[in-house]
Amino acid sequence: MNANSEKGNMWRSVEAKERQKYEVEKASPNEFPAAVTELIEKGFNYSLDRKKFLTIMGASLSMAGINCAKQPAEKIVPYVFRPPEAQPGIPVHYATARVNHQGVLPILVKAREGKPIKIDGHDEHPVSKGAMTADGFAGIWELYDPDRLKTSAEKTSADFSDIDTATAIAKAVEIVKGASNVRVLSRASYSPSEKKAKSSFLRARGSRTQVVYDAGGNQAQLFAGEAKSYGSAIIPQYRFDKADLIVSIGADFLGTWITPEVYTKQHSSRRNPDKNMNRLVVAETMMSLTGANADTRFPISAGTHLVFALGLAKQLLSGSAYANNASVKKAVAPYTAEKTAAITGVDATQIKSIAKELKKKKGKSLVVAGGTNTLDGDLGSIQVVANLINSILGNDGKTIEHNVPLLEKGDFSSPAELAKLIDDMKNGNVDVLILDRANPVFDLPAESGIREAIKNVKNVIAIADHKDESASEANLVIAASHYLESWNDGYSSGVYSVAQPVIRPLFDTQSVGEIWLQLAGLDSNYYNFIKDDNAGSYLTGSLNIAFEKALSDGFFVARRGGSSSSRKFKAGALSSIKAPTEANSGLTLTLYESVQIGDGINGNNSYRHELPDPITKICWENFVAVSKADAQSNGWRLGDLLEVSREGRSIKAPIYIQPGLKDGSVALAIGYGHESIGSVGDGVGANAWTLAGFSKNGSTFDGLSVEIKKVESGYRTATTQRHHDMHGRGLVRHAPLSDYKENPKAGSIEHDLHLPGRGLYPVHDYSILAEGKGTYKWGMAIDLSKCTGCSACVISCYSENNIPVTGKDEVWRGREMSWMRIDRYFEGEIENPTAHFAPVMCQHCENAPCENVCPTNATQHSPEGLNDMAYNRCIGTRYCSDNCPFKVRRFNWFEQWEGKIADPAQYALNPDVTVRGRGVIEKCSFCVQRINEQRQMAKSEGRKIEEKDLKTACQQGCPADAIVFGDIGNKETMARAQWDLERGYRMLDEVNVHPRVKYLTRIINQG
Amino acid sequence: MSTENVYSIGKPDGEIDNDILRPVESFPTKLWWIAFALATTAMLVMWGIIGYSFKVGLGILGINNPVAWGFYIINFVFWVGIGHAGTLISAILYLFRQRWRTSINRAAEAMTIFAVMTAALFPLIHLGRPWMVFFIFPYPNERGPIWTNFKSPLLWDVFAIGTYFSVSLVFWYMGLVPDIATMRDRLTNMEPKTKLGKFLLGIKKITVRIMAIGWVGSAKTWLHYEKMVMVLAALSTPLVLSVHSIVSMDFATSVIPGWHATIFPPYFVAGAIYSGFAMVMTIMIISREVFQLKSYITMKHLENMALVILLTGMMVSFAYTIEFVVAAYSGNGVEQYVFKNRMGILDHASPYAWSFWIMFTCNVVSPHFMWFKKLRTNITVLFIISIVVNIGMWFERYVIVVTSLHRDYLPSSWDLYIPTWADYGVLIGAFGWFFFWYLLFVRALPSIAIAEVKADEAGDKLAKGFGH
Helix, strand or coil, X not given: CCHHHHHCCCCCCHHHHHHHHHHHHHCCHHHCCCCHHHHHHHCCCCCCCHHHHHHHHHHHHHHHHCCCCCCCCCCCCCCCCCCCCCCCCCCEEEEEEEEECCEEEEEEEEEECCEEEEEXXXXXXXXXXXXXXXXXXXXXXXXXXXXXXXXXXXXXCCEEEEECHHHHHHHHHHHHHHCCCEEEEECCCCCHHHHHHHHHHHHCCCCCCEEECCXXXXXXXXXXXXXXXXXXXXXCEECCCCCCEEEEECCCCCCCCCCHHHHHHHHHCCXXXXXXXXXXXXXXXXXXHHHHCCCEEEECCCCCHHHHXXXXXXXXXXXXXXXXXXXXHHHHCCCCHHHHHHHHCCCHHHHHHHHHHHHHCCCCEEEEECCHHHCECCCCHHHHHHHHHHHHHCCECCCEECCCCCECCCCCCCHHHHHHHHHHHHCCCCCEEEEECCCHHHHCCHHXXXXXXXXXXXXXXXXXXXXXXXXXXXXXXXXXXCHHHCCEEEEECCEEEEECCCCCCCCCCECHHHHHHHHCCCCCCHHHHHHHHHHHHCCCCCHHHHHHHHHHHCEEECCCCCCCCCCCCCHHHHHHCCCCCCCCCCEEEEEECECCCECCCCCCCHHHHHCXXXXXXXCCCCCEEECHHHHHHHCCCXXXXXEEEECCEEEEEEEEECCCCCCCEEEEECCCCECCCCCCCECCCCCXXXXXXXXXXXXXXXXXXXXXXXXXXXXCCCECCCCCCCCCCCCCCEEEHHHHHHCCCCCCCCCCCCCCCCCCCCCCCCHHHHXXXXXXXXXXXXXXXXXXXXXXXXXXXXXXXCCCCCCHHHHHCCCCCCCCEEEEEEECCCCCCEEEEEEECCCCCCCCHHHHHCCCCCEEECCCCCEEECHHHCCCCCHHHHCCCCCCCEECCCCCCCCCCCCCHHHHCCCCCCCCCCCCEECCCCCHHHHHHHHHXXXXXXXXXXXXXXXXXXXXXXXXXXXXXXXXXXCCCHHHHHHCCCCEECCCHHHCCCCCEEEECEEECCC | CCCCXXXXXXXCHHHHHHHHHHHHHCCCCHHHHHHHHHHHHHHHHHHHHHHHHHHHCHHHCCCCCCCCCCHHHHHHHHHHHHHHHHHHHHHHHHHCCCHHHHHHHHHHHHHHHHXXXXXXXXXXXXXXXXXXHHHHCCCCCCCCCCCCCCCCHHHHHHHXXXXXXXXXXXXXXXXXXXXXXXXXXXXXXCXXXXXXXXXXXXXXXXXXXXXXXXXXXXXXXXXXHHHHHHHHHHHHHHHHHHHHHHHHHHHHCCCCCCCCCCCXXXXXXXXXXXXXXXHHHHHHHHHHHHCCCCCCCCHHHHHHHHXXXXXXXXXXXXXXXXXXXXHHHHXXXXXXXXXXXXXXXXXXCCCCHHHHHHHHHHHHHHHHHHHCHHHHCCHHHHHHHHHHHHHHHHHHHHHHHHHHHHCCCCHHHCCCCCCCHHHHHHHHHHHHHHHHHHHHHHHHCCCCCHHHHXXXXXXXXXXXXXXX
């Protein structure tokens, strides 16, 4: 209504006049078209003749027939009749797999109301057995990353403008069609279908079109070494569960190497001191998770991993089948125990004794070597030596299963091909470069000159999920879907996995398989392509039935491996090996992959950054690890910012004084220092690839000669643990295996204990339990012999319990919100300390100090012994937090969610767990939402909760099976069995708080 | 300490009225305005910070996970402690017939009220959700079986502080009634020149008349009055001991090494009186200079207060010693570590040892200057020591709260506490808030109990008259 038109210029009050003005302004300018009378007289369509009418009518009809949205048959449709399994409030689990450049990770995705909310391990998978790493859990936040590409983009002049993905692919097809020299730079893929789709594109353009590289170098190194030693490029299945003695030379198989989740599960299965316990010996530069868990650890100088391997080979050689092989003899000859000791910094006697131990365990030992931190510029050399050692010891075929490899057909290009491609790019010989989820500008050594080379390519097409450093250089960015949005398949360890989408793409993105199919000019239905063109080669029986089963199971076992005969080692491979013959002088750098960030491809995930590094407990940054002696002699102190430079390139990172690092060695993590990945990752840490070496024989990450100077002091490094000494308090108890054999209570510390019940307040009455009224007594046992400190439980807990990320400044202040943390203590000499880990969450004390002091009764003891927390009742005095001896209670210093969480990140929240507001305390609840869910189900079925049905998030997340949770009031349960072990102790029992968490003393097998 | 009358003012009652009511009946001086402006500014800064923290959260403070209590709780304990001297002077010294208290008790009681008002702010503003503070009061409600937790010392605090404030306020006000009546009577003599003056005087007259609650000053009234004061003094006396004992239980009942100590209640009470007397002394020295009340607040008063400071200072030192001895004797490594860490005698750095040594110097060393008559009768020395003692007592609470929390049981959770601008702002603002009220008080009400001074003076004359 227009007041003006009706009432002329009259108004009743000032407000009314203002309102009139506003309404007039708001009215559309087209409200009163000029020729209004004509329109009224003749009708709106007066100018429409019959022909035009028919034209429009026809167009409308045909448009009504066209379906604008792409709607392939396999897409999810809204329920008209609700399927019985889809109950609102009841989660649905999908078995699928994460298939990426790291390999195939079988996962189980928990979805609520159509939204995936948690990724877990797939318990039924024959190889992974449900094992997960922190990396696997973190995927859920990558799906909901607000900075992910929402649609494709095209660069017109200098800026990007958004275009829809279908158009972008069409444009890419056009660009490729006209170009003569098209090249593809890509990361590895372990999806047979993706490879096949891509190969139909590549086939027309020659075998040299594609270059596949490995940014971290773990896999490429292993494939290259295997090819050199045995002729075929595969990654065999290392069976850590079958080896009595494991020697790792730089390979961080518990943290970052190849498939750490599987290796952790296998390794931990042998960490039971009551059975045949294995022994782990590690020689490495930077203390890795594996090194921290070693029974014996040899710190060696940076750049000498190969020397150590050769030195060990020499000791083992005599009396073996290769003793008289000339090439072998020649290769190892210079590395006598003394020479090796002089170069690596390990005692000659130690090398001899470890060789002696290995000799006793022929066929029952396993020597692994490699990793980012061992790349010395000659790809695969260290693998060749490790393979030699395993062949000498007869481990090949026994603890190394090669008949059904973990990964086969490693299609990595040689470093020379990569160097050639960069040369071609530099010289302007590449018309079109397609980047397949590769970010070479970020993750190739700066020395390669990729940053300049990419600018000389006329057309760069990036298939990416973020507008990362390389995509920013592209002319066309095609938005790729997250793996939880895409169909895919994967093949690893003889198991064929079908990856199904758990949600429709959140944005205008397409899966990489679809994109390649379209680029190759094929039908874009990737689902059909997987099912009809690929699955048949792995599945047996009727395709439809077998595919359906593989889909619901998540996998199909195509081939089964096992022990086999050993392969013939090609001694000739040793001839090209060049290892240092003298000890390093000056500061030598080794670059390594960190557990939380890995190769940095998911650098925009705040949860990864907030997860403290398992060894140093530093988060939101990489750092320069130096030895204490080096820091002292150079006058560096904690809080200094150092500049590390090599051949004119330099980066700045804060110092960290790393115990167990050789003097003269320096370590720095790769994967940090993104410039363009999103609001979280940009500018976090420094890009260590700046310092790495590059040549046509391979990248150099280890043994880089660097100069370091201090540029700033008073730098704030965020860390969750500033103190590393246990002060003899017996918090993480440990004992040598030999002591344990004599005394199962070995390692325990006698305290002058309070007598139970002698408190001011009466003890809790659980007599209801004794009467068998169907309640439970929840408790947890954590086996410190198995726990590796990998932090998968921490990130699983973050995901399950909606724990917010606080950021670097808040972590620096000591305000991280993690409900559980891994305490890490160092013990012994700073040159080579022993590291101890203990996961610490709310201990659910019987005499909980927090319960007494809360003025509002917000935290209470439940009849089942849980220490419950009523967020609504909490007024935030933080008295409970002060009075908690374990300091596991977390306070919401700021509002963490409302107005802070960017769409669509809220979908990652678990609807079963309250999101806590500002000003309240929160803490571990023993996953009470899971207990209650199971309680309801058990009740409706008239039974008790079964142990197998109920797992806390940390227990489920633990790849080492170190955490057991259950009813300790029931003598039948596993939890009770662990709880009753003599090895068990309760942390801070002397304070008389009586925790409901028992730790089992860590037993160290000192050989 | 003498129980004799320490005054011999030798002025007629009217003159005494004039002397004491001068600041109330004249216009404020420039100095007052400056002081008031400073106090108000500081106060407004504090309210600004509090408002901001209400809006965004306590994250603006420096507190963190191991050290979840910081400046706010330190300030709380500090200000509750300050208040104790007032009650001690007005109640216990009254019961013990310490007549020298007469001229300082009014100001000391006012100080108590304002100190408790300052202290009571902190438990409220340190809450994560202050708007939910009503959860802490045990009143019948419909929230089901959840009630307040009577085991929690924080709840005891609520009762202790609440009782303390209300009893102190009643006691103070009842003491004021005869003096307000004097003011009322004197106001009739005033002749305002302007219309506004007349209007304001009218308001003042009404207010004072209401506040004087019909005081007539008859012998019967006085008889009742004296009895009532006696009863109130008797009621207040246990509060002197109970309030800070209960505050100390916030710490003593916990399991945290450095807090978990049975000596805390007497130790805290002694500390409270120690700091309270130092604060009274600071204020008295300023008042007697500024308001020319040297003949009312004499050197004898200051000397007596100095002796109380010496005594309580030694009690506090004794408590410190006992804490260390108990830790050493306990055989409890964690307890011993905390005390070594306080002193900075570890093989590794103790980041807060400086605070302990500030506390030690201020609280243990400085009172011993009071042994010397020359020093304890020197205004400058007394003034400096009174301030030094309060700095020491603030740091005592800093040591207790921060050093105990920052390194407790699990070395993995040890961290640092680094206060922020907001902590400092509220620390200073609390003094602004306190002095805002105190400065208003000295302008609005007689800061010396006129009636009691007159009674003492009369008694003195009488004694002299009869004696000769």
